[in-house]
Each structure stands twice: as C-alpha cells, then as structure tokens.
Amino acid sequence: xxxxxxxxxxxxxxxxxxxxxxxxxxxxxxxxxxxxxxxxxxxxxxxxxxxxxxxxxxxxxxxxxxxxxxxxxxxxxxxxxxxxxxxxxxxxxxxxxxxxxxxxxxxxxxxxxxxxxxxxxxxxxxxxxxxxxxxxxxxxxxxxxxxxxxxxx
Numbered sequence: 602x603x604x605x606x607x608x609x610x611x612x613x614x615x616x617x618x619x620x621x622x623x624x625x626x627x628x629x630x631x632x633x634x635x636x637x638x639x640x641x642x643x644x645x646x647x648x649x650x651x652x653x654x655x656x657x658x659x660x661x662x663x664x665x666x667x668x669x670x671x672x673x674x675x676x677x678x679x680x681x682x683x684x685x686x687x688x689x690x691x692x693x694x695x696x697x698x699x700x701x702x703x704x705x706x707x708x709x710x711x712x713x714x715x716x717x718x719x720x721x722x723x724x725x726x727x728x729x730x731x732x733x734x735x736x737x738x739x740x741x742x743x744x745x746x747x748x749x750x751x752x753x754x
Contacts, residue, residue: 638682639682639684642682643682643703647699647710647712649676650676650677650688651699651714653676653736654697655716657671657673657736657751658717658751667740668740668741668742669739670737670739671737671738672736672737672754673735673736673737674733674735675735676735677727679730680729681703682706684704685730686701686703686729687704687727688700688701688728689725689726689727691722691724692721692722695716695718696713697715697720699711699713699714716751717749719747719748721748721749721750721751725753726753734753734754735754736753737754
C-alpha cells in the first residue's frame with residue numbers, strides 16, 4: 602500500500618505542473634495566432650490603401666489630366682477586425698510611409714510605397730470613424746511646374 606501512495610505522490614507533482622503549464626502555453630499560442638491574423642488583415646488593408654494612393658498619383662500625373670481635385674471616399678472599411686483604426690503617413694523623398702494602427706489591440710503596421718517626384722504630402726489622418734474619410738489629390742500646374750498634393754481627409 603505504501604508503494605501505491607508513494608507512486609501517486611510522485612505523479613502528483615508532474616500532473617500539477619501539466620495542469621498549470623498547459624493553460625498558460627495554450628493561452629500564449631492562441632494569443633500569438635490572433636495577433637498574426639490581425640497583422641495579416643492590417644497588411645491587406647495597407648496594401649489596398651497603398652495601391653489606391655499609387656493609382657491616384659499615377660492618374661493625376663498623366664499629361665492629359667488638367668489641374669483638378671480628385672477624392673477617393675472611404676478607401677477602407679469603417680473598421681478593421683472590429684477595431685477602429687488610424688492611418689497617418691509621411692513623405693521622404695519619393696517614398697510615402699503609411700502608419701496603420703489599431704489602438705484597441707495595440708497593433709501598428711508600417712507600409713512604404715514609392716510615388717513620383719511631383720508628389721507633395723500634407724500631414725493628415727485617416728480614421729475609420731469619419732464618415733467622409735478618404736484620400737484627396739490636387740493637381741496644380743504653374744507654368745511648366747506640375748505638383749500633385751495628396752492628403753487624407
């Protein structure tokens with residue numbers, strides 16, 4: 602009988618470790634999976650927004666297009682993964698870097714795209730909770746100088 606009790610006591614410690622560690626490891630794996638899924642969805646939104654900005658810039662830079670203002674409304678859905686989002690951007694040289702963040706889950710994604718030398722970027726913010734949010738491009742022609750001013754609205 603003493604051997605059986607000793608065996609149960611010896612098995613109790615590893616079993617308790619399994620009961621404590623398994624939920625912790627499972628929680629970590631599930632949390633990591635959810636973060637990676639969100640990141641993939643935010644990357645997709647960043648690619649869509651970057652593509653829209655590049656297409657808008659390229660269209661406006663055509664010589665056939667006269668001075669005008671073009672707006673693309675709601676380039677992204679109102680929420681990403683049921684989270685509000687904030688997008689800002691900065692232009693360095695001909696590289697525009699988008700900064701997409703989901704404040705509710707503390708996730709930030711940076712996406713860089715190349716636009717031409719004629720581009721100017723006005724610092725602005727795009728947010729999903731703005732019903733009239735979008736991208737605005739204005740082509741200005743002064744003599745032979747052409748500039749395309751882009752911003753979020």
